[in-house]
Amino acid sequence: xxxxxxxxxxxxxxxxxxxxxxxxxxxxxxxxxxxxxxxxxxxxxxxxxxxxxxxxxxxxxxxxxxxxxxxxxxxxxxxxxxxxxxxxxxxxxxxxxxxxxxxxxxxxxxxxxxxxxxxxxxxxxxxxxxxxxxxxxxxxxxxxxxxxxxxxxxxxxxxxxxxxxxxxxxxxxxxxxxxxxxxxxxxxxxxxxxxxxxxxxxxxxxxxxxxxxxxxxxxxxxxxxxxxxxxxxxxxxxxxxxxxxxxxxxxxxxxxxxxxxxxxxxxxxxxxxxxxxxxxxxxxxxxxxxxxxxxxxxxxxxxxxxxxxxxxxxxxxxxxxxxxxxxxxxxxxxxxxxxxxxxxxxxxxxxxxxxxxxxxxxxxxxxxxxxxxxxxxxxxxxxxxxxxxxxxxxxxxxxxxxxxxxxxxxxxxxxxxxxxxxxxxxxxxxxxxxxxxxxxxxxxxxxxxxxxxxxxxxxxx
Amino acid sequence: xxxxxxxxxxxxxxxxxxxxxxxxxxxxxxxxxxxxxxxxxxxxxxxxxxxxxxxxxxxxxxxxxxxxxxxxxxxxxxxxxxxxxxxxxxxxxxxxxxxxxxxxxxxxxxxxxxxxxxxxxxxxxxxxxxxxxxxxxxxxxxxxxxxxxxxxxxxxxxxxxxxxxxxxxxxxxxxxxxxxxxxxxxxxxxxxxxxxxxxxxxxxxxxxxxxxxxxxxxxxxxxxxxxxxxxxxxxxxxxxxxxxxxxxxxxxxxxxxxxxxx
Numbered sequence: 001x002x003x004x005x006x007x008x009x010x011x012x013x014x015x016x017x018x019x020x021x022x023x024x025x026x027x028x029x030x031x032x033x034x035x036x037x038x039x040x041x042x043x044x045x046x047x048x049x050x051x052x053x054x055x056x057x058x059x060x061x062x063x064x065x066x067x068x069x070x071x072x073x074x075x076x077x078x079x080x081x082x083x084x085x086x087x088x089x090x091x092x093x094x095x096x097x098x099x100x101x102x103x104x105x106x107x108x109x110x111x112x113x114x115x116x117x118x119x120x121x122x123x124x125x126x127x128x129x130x131x132x133x134x135x136x137x138x139x140x141x142x143x144x145x146x147x148x149x150x151x152x153x154x155x156x157x158x159x160x161x162x163x164x165x166x167x168x169x170x171x172x173x174x175x176x177x178x179x180x181x182x183x184x185x186x187x188x189x190x191x192x193x194x195x196x197x198x199x200x201x202x203x204x205x206x207x208x209x210x211x212x213x214x215x216x217x218x219x220x221x222x223x224x225x226x227x228x229x230x231x232x233x234x235x236x237x238x239x240x241x242x243x244x245x246x247x248x249x250x251x252x253x254x255x256x257x258x259x260x261x262x263x264x265x266x267x268x269x270x271x272x273x274x275x276x277x278x279x280x281x282x283x284x285x286x287x288x289x290x291x292x293x294x295x296x297x298x299x300x301x302x303x304x305x306x307x308x309x310x311x312x313x314x315x316x317x318x319x320x321x322x323x324x325x326x327x328x329x330x331x332x333x334x335x336x337x338x339x340x341x342x343x344x345x346x347x348x349x350x351x352x353x354x355x356x357x358x359x360x361x362x363x364x365x366x367x368x369x370x371x372x373x374x375x376x377x378x379x380x381x382x383x384x385x386x387x388x389x390x391x392x393x394x395x396x397x398x399x400x401x402x403x404x405x406x407x408x409x410x411x412x413x414x415x416x417x418x419x420x421x422x423x424x425x426x427x428x429x430x431x432x433x434x435x436x437x438x439x440x441x442x443x444x445x446x447x448x449x450x451x452x453x454x455x456x457x458x459x460x461x
Numbered sequence: 462x463x464x465x466x467x468x469x470x471x472x473x474x475x476x477x478x479x480x481x482x483x484x485x486x487x488x489x490x491x492x493x494x495x496x497x498x499x500x501x502x503x504x505x506x507x508x509x510x511x512x513x514x515x516x517x518x519x520x521x522x523x524x525x526x527x528x529x530x531x532x533x534x535x536x537x538x539x540x541x542x543x544x545x546x547x548x549x550x551x552x553x554x555x556x557x558x559x560x561x562x563x564x565x566x567x568x569x570x571x572x573x574x575x576x577x578x579x580x581x582x583x584x585x586x587x588x589x590x591x592x593x594x595x596x597x598x599x600x601x602x603x604x605x606x607x608x609x610x611x612x613x614x615x616x617x618x619x620x621x622x623x624x625x626x627x628x629x630x631x632x633x634x635x636x637x638x639x640x641x642x643x644x645x646x647x648x649x650x651x652x653x654x655x656x657x658x659x660x661x662x663x664x665x666x667x668x669x670x671x672x673x674x675x676x677x678x679x680x681x682x683x684x685x686x687x688x689x690x691x692x693x694x695x696x697x698x699x700x701x702x703x704x705x706x707x708x709x710x711x712x713x714x715x716x717x718x719x720x721x722x723x
Contacts (some may be wrong), residue, residue, distance in 0.1 A: 158547070262529070342566035349524060349638060350579045353557030360578065365569050 002067070006060035006136050013140035014053035020148060021048030027151040039158035047157040050164050051147035056140045063132050071099075077147060080116040099374060107432040126378045186318040187439065190432035197426045198222045209396035209412070211430055213421040218427040229398040229442070232408040237317045237388060238381035241402060245321025246377055250328025251370065257329070258336045270333065277326040286442055288319035288391035292355075300403055306401070314402035316392035320384055324377040331376065335369020336362055370455045375449045379442055385410040409438045463495065466700030466708050469577050473642055474648035475670040476558075481535035483516050488565055489514045493535070499638070503662060503671040505702065508691035509717065510550075513551035514674045515563075517691070518642050521672065522558035526651040532674075539640070540711060549592050556583055558640040560632035564649050565625035567617030567632070572609050574598060575617040575628055579636035603631035604661050623654025630661060636710065641665070643673040647680065659697050678718055690714045 025041035072095070075081055083093050097114040100106040102121035153159070157180035195203070197220050206226020215221060253273065256264050293315035300308030339362050347357040362387065385408070394415055416431035474497035475547075483491035491513045498504055498521075506514040514659050518526070523544060525531040537544050544554050556579075576596040579585070586592040596613070600606040605627045609620070617628055628644055633641055643662075647655040662671060662684045675681050681688050681702065688705040690698045698705060698714045709715045 172552075301545065340566070342562060342564060342567060345524065345527065346562065346566040346568065347578070348527060349555055349560035349562075350582070350632065351552050351554075351559075352578075353552050354581050356582050360582070361568055 001118050002132055005129075006063060006132060007057060009133065009136050010053050010056035010060060010140065012203070014145065015048040016269045017052040017144040017148070018049035018139075018381045019043045020144075021045040021151060024148065024151050025157075028151070031235035035081050036153050042158040043161050044151050044155070046161045047213050048144055048151070050142040050161065054139045054164075055143045055315060056136050058134055062345045063135070067128050067132060071121070071124040071128055072343050074127070075117065075120045078120040080120050084113075086118075087188040087420070088326045105106040113360075114183040151386045164433075166306045174371055184436075187432055190429055191436040194426060194429035194433040197429070198225045198433075202225050203430075204437070206343050211416065213419050213425065213427045217422070217425045225430055226428075226436065227262070228432065229396040229432065230407065230409045230412050231437075232398055233313065233388075233392075233396065234408040234438075236412070237313050237392060237406060237408055238320065239378050241314060241317025242321040243378065245318055246324045246328050247374060248372070249321075249328055250325045250377075251332055253325065253329040254336060257386060258333055259354060259358055259362075263316075269428065270330075273326050274330055275329070276323070279323070280325065281384060282390075283388035284319050284323050285386045287427040288387050292319055296403070298397060305403060309403070309405055311391060311405040313392050313406040316388045316390075317402065318335075319391065320381050320387050323384075325378055327350065327377040327380060328370075328373045331373025335366040335373075338369070339365045371449055371453045375446060378445065382408075382438070383410055384408075385414055389414075409434050413438075432444070462493070462696045463701075466698075466704055466710070467694075468704070469701065471678055472497070472501050474498065474643040475500040475539045475540070477541075478517075479536040481517070481520065481533065481537055483513070483520050484530075484532045484534070485528070487517075490694055491520070494690060494696045495698060497700060498670055498672055499506065499687060500670045500711050501667065502686035503666050503684055504687040505675060505685035506672065506674045506689050506691055507676075507678060507681050507717075509678070509695075512691040513694040514689075514691040518558075518644055518672060518674050519698075521640070522555050522559060522560055522670040523643055524555075526551060533553050546611075556636050559636065559638035560640060561626070561629050561633055561641065561643045561646050563645040565622055567620070567625050567628050569618055571614045572600075572617050572620070573613040575632050576635045576641065581631060583636055585636065593615060599635040602634050602663070602665070603627045603632055605659065605719070621647060621649050621654070626650060626658060627661065630658070630665075634665075638669065640670045640672065644673065645674050645676060648676060652684075655680070678706070688715060691723045692717070 020085065022041050022045035025039075025044035031035050055085060074097075075095075084094060094111060094114040094117065097106075098121050099109060099119035101108065101114075101118050102125055197218075199222055202222040203225050204227060206223060207228045208223060208226045209229045210224045212221065212224060257270055257273075261269065289311075293310050293312060294313050296318075297308050297310045341366060343361050344357055347361045348354075352360070386412055388406075388408045388411050392407060394407050394411055395405050396407050396412070397404050399406065413431045414433050416434070417428050419427055421427045466474060476498040478494055478496050481491060481494045481528075482489060485659075494517060506518060508514050519525045520533050521537060521544075525533060539554065541616075542549065568578060570578070573596055576599050577586075577592055579597045580592060586595050597606060597610075600609065605624060608624060610617075617625065620628060621721065626649075630641075630646070647658050650658065660681065662673065665671060666684075673681075674682065685702045688700065688702040689696050689707065690709075690711075692713055698709060698711045704713065706718055709718065
């Protein structure tokens with residue numbers, strides 16, 4: 001509540017600074033003429049505004065962190081706090097209850113012992129609110145005045161504002177990287193706990209996956225945690241079957257659309273293809289489970305393979321392949337279109353046919369984009385859960401027969417996390433280990449793909 | 462309408478155009494052009510920007526086919542055969558009538574593969590040694606061999622602009638064409654690279670029928686024996702280069718070569 005107030009205050013002060021800076025710059029402009037002003041008045045205005053908004057916002061963040069403990073300190077120093085139990089759960093509970101009432105988050109106390117604490121809390125909160133606002137005002141004013149007084153006709157406000165914008169852009173790009181790091185760190189921690197119970201060797205090279213959530217929490221049976229069938233299922237469904245479908249179809253579609261289709265056809269086929277990417281995967285799941293899987297089973301039975309079940313890796317893989325066609329074709333389409341037409345003309349003028357031109361000139365030149373699209377598609381397929389749950393079952397089989405039921409890493413992660421066992425149990429923790437190894441595998445895949453592309457790419461500029 | 466000088470020597474017409482008009486959609490870019498391209502000489506097309514000379518050049522090996530809205534009327538022949546009939550295979554045609562573009566456009570492949578591309582797709586060389594020979598000969602003819610013989614595996618795009626253009630000429634020669642069309646081959650090059658290309662055109666003269674489109678009248682005067690002046694989609698005047706530049710018969714040609722417009 002008070003943090004929001006402080007942010008609003010920052011914006012308000014910033015607006016005032018903006019207006020003040022701008023009017024001062026306009027005054028310069030009038031006295032010395034527009035040519036003599038080193039930056040446009042707007043940049044002067046933004047310079048002052050940034051000098052106010054940034055420090056006050058930083059203060060607001062800082063204050064929201066330290067003010068609760070200041071409030072608590074001052075409450076504990078009052079006489080009402082003397083009656084509190086010295087330590088423990090009860091004491092914390094009373095304090096929390098009193099504070100909730102005082103700040104308006106709840107309307108009454110459950111425990112009467114908390115009642116005398118409400119008033120001191122209320123007083124402390126309103127006192128520190130005022131302190132915070134006053135401090136913010138002072139900070140905003142001092143910073144704003146500093147910036148305001150630095151404005152001169154020859155003051156290079158633009159370069160400074162641009163530096164601030166650049167810093168903001170840098171922070172934006174760092175956020176994604178830091179988030180990734182955060183994910184890795186949190187995974188590492190849980191993974192480590194799992195590997196304390198189950199040896200990584202059993203996990204990575206075991207061939208049976210059959211965790212037992214009912215077993216003793218302290219003494220897991222490591223032989224039930226062999227992740228090979230899961231990773232095999234993931235690769236078989238996501239990277240082999242799905243890619244056998246998606247790469248040729250996506251690539252051929254892109255080639256047709258960029259090289260052969262007339263513009264009118266292209267103008268509606270391309271968007272239609274991209275709509276495929278927006279279909280929720282659960283809808284594909286229905287399609288796989290209700291249409292494709294039974295069809296595959298019937299065909300298999302008809303040709304004499306009676307062991308075929310209605311849940312098969314093939315069904316999941318085929319539908320997944322269709323699902324990711326847009327990723328492959330869209331990226332391939334864009335990168336083929338981006339190859340300069342001079343390349344194509346050069347090849348055609350040599351007497352090359354269209355197909356020779358495509359195979360020998362366009363695709364090699366567009367290779368980085370095509371491979372990037374395929375990598376995106378593989379990542380997508382490996383991370384896909386819904387279709388597999390619906391069409392390929394949750395039974396971990398280590399088999400090269402596409403008609404067998406199979407499961408993937410992500411499906412098992414969901415199964416382990418949503419299972420009956422507590423968060424401390426090894427079945428739950430195994431989900432983190434699976435996630436961590438999956439993360440490493442996809443990272444390695446991406447790395448290799450990048451290296452391969454760099455080696456084989458034909459840069460046209 | 463077109464003035465053709467009467468003192469031209471007897472030549473064999475490698476290519477011929479009769480009443481050719483080219484349209485882009487509804488717009489007429491070339492209007493009723495008739496000309497013979499001699500086997501023995503270099504023919505230059507000159508004229509101000511937008512006069513249609515490049516369009517006409519591109520219709521000689523049907524590169525205009527790649528532009529959906531382009532349409533050619535009239536008759537263009539290669540050794541007497543109409544190249545726009547359905548019986549003419551455009552792939553065969555372009556193998557016989559090669560082209561060099563305004564901006565050097567080597568493939569993003571190695572120098573070797575740039576040259577080997579054409580012979581490979583046309584099956585002109587059997588085996589590695591023969592292919593090596595074709596590559597070396599083509600590079601030698603283009604005057605590039607000494608400069609690149611030690612780095613045939615480097616990318617063609619790593620060469621300088623002038624070397625790239627000579628690579629493109631070598632690439633065109635490698636499929637052993639009968640005609641080479643050059644669309645302002647020096648406009649992106651500096652004077653030294655330009656001089657090398659012009660020297661190369663002189664060397665190739667006689668082995669191939671060469672047609673060059675150029676903005677530079679000096680270049681046309683230096684490298685060609687026949688010159689056609691184009692203006693506003695029409696061919697205004699055609700004759701010996703020396704005559705066009707010294708005693709043009711048309712006022713517009715006179716104005717253009719003396720720099721009054723264009």
